[in-house]
Amino acid sequence: QVQLVESGGGLVQAGGSLRLSCAASGRILSINTMGWYRQAPGKQRELVATITSGGVTNYADSVKGRFTISRDNAKNTVYLQMNTLKPEDTAVYYCNADRIVAGSTIYKETRVNIWGQGTQVTVSS
Secondary structure, three states: OOEEEEEOOEEEEOOOOEEEEEEEEOOEEEEOOEEEEEEOOOOOOEEEEEEOOOOOEEEOOOOOOOEEEEEEOOOOEEEEEEOOOOHHHOEEEEEEEEEEEEEOOOOEEEEEEEEOOOEEEEEEO
């Protein structure tokens, strides 16, 4: 079964850093675009950053210059390095993969819009 599992959240003071990881498990053959989204209390889920399988990145304006997204295709893992954190970065961070192909040469399964369970990031002032 294909799933995404996040780790690395926690409590940090303003100005500090955290690194989130998200690993895809299952018989993964390929993953298209992976990304990080976040949802603060009372707000809608919003894009933080995405990265294509070829390494093209996209960032929300609010995190440009502070956050860096990267991925290790061999490990089916995406990372989010978060520096100079601000209290307004406090949210549950979710990993997303827009398309995953899993299986074998005999049988392939395609899943779309897969989400992880989320990891809490809290930045104190």
